[in-house]
Amino acid sequence: MSELFIGLMSGTSMDGVDGVLADFSQGRMRVLQHCSAPLPAALQSELLALNTPADNELHRAALAGNGLARVYAEVVANLLRDGDTPKSAVRAIGAHGQTVRHRPQEFDGTGYTLQLNQPALLAELCGIDVVADFRSRDVAAGGQGAPLVPPFHQAFFGQDGCAMAVLNIGGISNITVLDHSADAPVQGFDCGPGNALMDGWCQTHIGQAFDDAGSWAAGGQVHAALLASLLNEPFFAKPPPKSTGRDLFNAAWLARCLSKVTGVSPQDVQATLTELTARSCAEALRKVAPHCKTLVVCGGGAFNTHLMQRLAHHLPGCAVESSEAQGLPPLQVEASAFAWLARQTCLRQTASLQKVTGALGARILGAIYPA
Structure with a gap:
């Protein structure tokens, strides 16, 4: 099986999308390509607005997820082009989505976390398996669902x-x-x-x-x-x-x-x-x-x-x-983490730490959308 994975990250700063093409075939991960793309101004404004209650949220959130998926697909296309890599060589894309609400353990004891994304559309646009929705399983297990990156930090920087x-x-x-x-x-x-x-x-x-x-x-x-x-x-x-x-x-x-x-x-x-x-x-x-x-x-x-x-x-x-x-530039770290998280999901290996999130135990994170 391929050991090439793509990681995509659009963080809380909402300044754009970072993506990496990562190779895990030699033990320690190597970044083969890095690419960034800004969020269109209208999409950035809408994502920011959706962090607070407003009218017609469901409709607006669905369309914003579609827009984000298209920016993600643009970054993926650039990574493949710059790395001269066929899409068939990539095992999966890890796409976190854009967090707009994060209220774990609140309201009913479980709470929720919400990342706007459209991984099904991304799989259609790219023709590559997509792994998304990384936080919700940990929240379902009683955890915070965040932060997600400490296990990757341990694997790469430890x-x-x-x-x-x-x-x-x-x-x-x-x-x-x-x-x-x-x-x-x-x-x-x-x-x-x-x-x-x-x-x-x-x-x-x-x-x-x-x-x-x-x-x-x-x-x-x-x-x-x-x-x-x-x-x-x-x-x-x-x-x-x-x-x-x-x-x-x-x-x-x-x-x-x-x-x-x-x-x-x-x-x-x-x-x-x-x-x-x-x-x-x-x-x-x-x-x-x-x-x-x-x-x-x-x-x-x-x-x-x-x-x-x-x-x-x-x-x-x-x-x-x-x-x-x-050995890893600052703007590549979180995108690399989601490449690593996607790999963990594909291997059916846990990717959360009970000590970090407070969940009942380590869990396999993410949902797979086949190409």
Whole structure:
């Protein structure tokens, strides 16, 4: 059977789709091709709007799923073309979809998680098996359904005798602790906001999709009272397993915190939001792995120079580095994780960790849509 898999990821930042063509035939995964595509502005706006209740949601969500599948298919076509790879050589595509609601364990005790996607359409468009719906089985087993990436982090980044952690800073930040020196189980959980609040604030106030290298934040001042209000959110004190999303950390949440302070300039808000991400991630790591020596950062946040500097400031004695130093560029990590997750599904092997999600046990994740 082929050991070529494609992984696709459109994260909470909603800035586009990343895809990889990955080869698992030689033990450690190798990325053969990487491709990105932006989300069309109208689709991006609709996906963002669907994070909150509105009229005609079912109809709009179905069409948004179709639109996302077409962007996914474009990325797949580019990966195959650039890698000179026939579609028949690819075992499966792992397509996560776009999370628009994430409420595990709420309401009826089970709750739900919802990723907009149209894997059947993607299978039709690409002619390749598609694996999707990775979170819901873990939620059905009593878990958070997130984060999904710690088992992949363990498989790719884990090193015997090395106390390290992997921090993904997408729209939401999540951390994986690989403390092999203590023969401890892998730990992983969501830390809180990553880029989502910073990107939204940038878009609103300076018309840019993101704060390039964190330069706007670096020119501002952290507002102590606002930071205290933000950090007062109960999620930060909640012990893992835990997960979150735009259901909590959104513009309305930020507006409520801002209403408690006065006289904060937009640039100082940006500086404070950057500090919030740095502080919440650093404190999360210190709580569970105070002796961690290396923090590997991936996701779009790895390109935010000011944010990386603030992480290093809050983690003295811990080397903060981009995942590039470990052989996998930051924008390829999550897409690679979904290639790995698709492979686990095809092999009928578990891909969740009870310690991470709080489920009743490890589960085989994902549903297969045959080509």
